[in-house]
Amino acid sequence: MxxxxxxxxxxxxxxxxxxxxxxxxxxxxxxxxxxxxxxxAKELISIGYLSLFAWLWAQLPQVIKNYRNHSVEGLSWLFLFNWFLGDATNLIGCLLTRQLPFQTFLAMYYLIIDVILCSQYVYYTKLQSETYYVLLSPPEAGTPTSSHSSHTIRSNGRRRANVMLSLSAIVAIAGAMVTPPTPYALAGLPPAMSTDDGMFSVMGGKFNGFRRWFKLNDRESVGRVFAWACTTMYLTSRMPQIYTNFVRQSTSGLSVLLFIAAFCGNLLYTLSIVSSAATLDGGERADFLWEELPYLLGSAGTVGFDFTIFLQWVYYGEGKLFFHNLYYGRKSWELGDSSDDADAQSLADEDEYCAASSSSSSSASSGSSQTVSSIHPPGEEREMY
Known part of the structure; x- marks a missing residue:
């Protein structure tokens, strides 16, 4: 032959x-x-690792931004709280379903980043503010304090309204990682990947560990419940942040890089699931999609939310400022960097200066006109050009 x-x-x-x-x-x-x-199958490997890479560094820009600004202004605490719960359920799901050590370590890594973000929120909104107010001397009796009080109330309100941005991206990966019936569900790796002697391999149209829901044992059923819980928290996590941005009419304090990375990670993971299903035939494809439904919803469902936050970043001015700086050659390596406020103030000062110059120039013109009028009584004014 x-x-x-x-x-x-x-x-x-x-x-x-x-x-x-x-x-x-x-x-x-x-x-x-x-x-x-x-x-x-070959493309899935690339897509999966790109998705994983996007998620590995997604939250770090927000951590760095909080540290540089010494503030968590711009973050919604509900967003952060949902994200933390999502990662916690993700880790529990990995442990219950005996996922690969690499997957479990990733879940721990995401949870550690969440703890760092939560710690920053507590420190910058509670501990640091208390220290600041202790250092301030109390106002003298009879001294007007309404202006200071109103400023303090606004500042605290904004700070609380700002906190929870960074946890939502982690919930995304959480939904992607908890795959009770399948050992190949890595946070960013495509479901078509299975393990063979510890190495990731693609099995064509056959997926190791594929089992129907009614064949799941009790341990895996609990893991499935955690997967759906994680997906629910992931889907709802962005809503408080979008609302907070709308109320504040600003995205200052947020690192838009987080949402860009989340958008890319979710989109790539969705493509990996859909592409995996394309390698199956008939009923196998339907069973596979049903099996992966929580992770498909958890990734595809949030792409629109991430894009909405990006549009808010552009619409409310931070994005416009970034592109303005980029166009005119100003260096701003981090999208929405803490220097944005200074740049915005600088531009505002320039506009105010121009307006003042224009006003003084018009008043000078008016003054000269009055001078001419006083020199030449009514009826004897000379025609000026």
Whole structure:
């Protein structure tokens, strides 16, 4: 029998060998669907790792921004709280369903970042503010304090309204990672990946560990419940942040890089699930999509929310300022950096200066006109140009 790189020209069901794949890689793939499965499998590896990379560094810009600003202004505490709960359920799900050590370590990493963000929120809104007010001497009796009090109330209100941005991105990865019936569900890795001797490998149209819901044992059923709980928190986590931005009419204090990374991570993970389903046929595809439904909803469902926050960043001025600085050559390596407020103030000062100059110039013109009028009594004014 004729072979190409050890692969028979036809398989047992009389499908033709895809010879270019056999010659290039030595893999025996037959028919058009075989070629498609091979291409998608290779692409899934790249998509999965890109998604994982996006999530690994997604929250770090927000942590750095909070530290530089010594403030968590701009974050919604509900957003942060949902995110923390999502990561906690994610870690519990990984432990209950005996996920790979790498997956469990990732879940721990995300939870640690959440703890750092929560610690920053507590410190900058509670401990630091208390220290600041202790250092302030109390006002003298009879001294008007209404202005100071109103400023303090506004400042505290904004600070509380601002806190919880960073946890939502982690919930996203949480939903992606808790896959009770399948050992291949890594936070950013495609479901088509399984383990073989500790290495990630793609199994064409067959997925190791694939089982129907009614075959799940009690431990895995609990893990499934945690997966849906995580997905629910992930889907709802952005809503408080969007509302906070709307009320404040600003996204200052937020690191838009977090939401850009979340958008990319969610989009890539969704593509990995859909692409994996494309390698299956008939009922297998439907079963697979049903199996991955919580993770599909958790990733695809939040893409629109992430994009909405990005639009708010542009609409409320921070994005416009960034692109203005970028266009005119000002260096601003972090989107929405803490220097934004200073730049905005600088631009405002320039506008105020121009307005003042224009006003003084018009008043000078008016003064000169009055001078002319006083020199030349009514009826004797000379025509000025």
């Amino acid at each position: 004729d072979t190409v790189n050890g692969c028979p020209i036809k398989n047992e069901v009389d499908l033709e060998l895809v010879q270019w794949i056999a010659k290039a890689t030595g893999s025996c793939m037959y028919g058009e669907m075989g070629a498609l499965s091979y291409i998608l």
